[in-house]
Amino acid sequence: MKILRLFLAFLKVGAFTFGGGYAAVPLIRETVLANGWLDDARLSELIAVSESTPGPIMVNLATYIGSVQAGVPGAIAATLAVVLPAFVVILLLTKALKKALTSEGFRAAFGTLRPTIAGIILATGVFLALNNVIGSVQAPVIDWKALLLTALLAAVYFASRKFTKRGMSPILLILLSGAAGIALYAV
């Protein structure tokens, strides 16, 4: 019953992710690692593919994992599952949600939920960056090329954010890192 497992796993991802984009990464990572669907390296590759193709990242990842695990039916099941909670909540609860947005208790809960989510995403990003440099935490070996590239790309990216109005686009960073990767690892 792989399809049911895909459906339930992505239903959970869709139901417990607030805010778009990378907010879904920690929970998706937890889900795919627990099910043995992807490892960290392949997940990072897929996030880059999702960033460079149109559509919500969460939906892209669901479609891809569903398809690889169980073909077209798997892709459909995972994709529908990831959007279903959003669809149902907006349909049934828009009025309740608008009212809740003015309730002090709800705002207080969201007031600390937001930094919690930000902290979770930060830890996931830092951990993935660390993994790229030392391979794995259990048997760390420093990859000097990766360390150099991480320092260089981070410097360029954050400097562009700081010193230009809109900063460098994620796609440009991905292209740049791809070119650097070819130069360092394939040539």
Added chain:
Amino acid sequence: MKQLIELFLQFAKIGAFTFGGGYAMLPMIERVCVEQKQWLSEEEMAALPALAESSPGPVAINCATFVGHRQKGIPGAVAATLGMIVPSFVIILLLSFFLDRFLENKWVAGAFAGIKIAVGILIVDAAVRLFSKLPKTLPTVLVGAGAFLLMMAINLFALHISTIALMLLGAAVGLALYLIGRRRRGGQAQ
């Protein structure tokens, strides 16, 4: 029927031409739904991000469902939401058939060894931007730092604690602080 097709097509356009998902889509949604089609008023558009952020799931889907429902009820919500999904679904499905073999190519593998590093940076950047939008109050800073440390420990020691449990804990702290505060204020008033 014509309006349903129109909803589907407009959201398919938004889904097909915005990269990165989530908040990257909001300007395009505004252009189509407010300026071109007048499906939403400017006030409704301004309230949309908060609504999408406090309901689960992809921001783009929240927006599509909301606008579709406003226009044409449940059929409208289905049409707009499907429109948003279909373009990326088709693209990713086609990609999934050959991506694995493609990634085995020496040059592609080299490129992705670099791209993996960019992804780590992008995720850190997303978190930094979330933090920068938060109010700099003591509870916010402490909860954010606590969540970071806990999640770091979970990752480093491969602990079996779900991020969902962390999120519930985070929300519970805010609610508890609020209830304690209210009780104190209540106590003073009596």
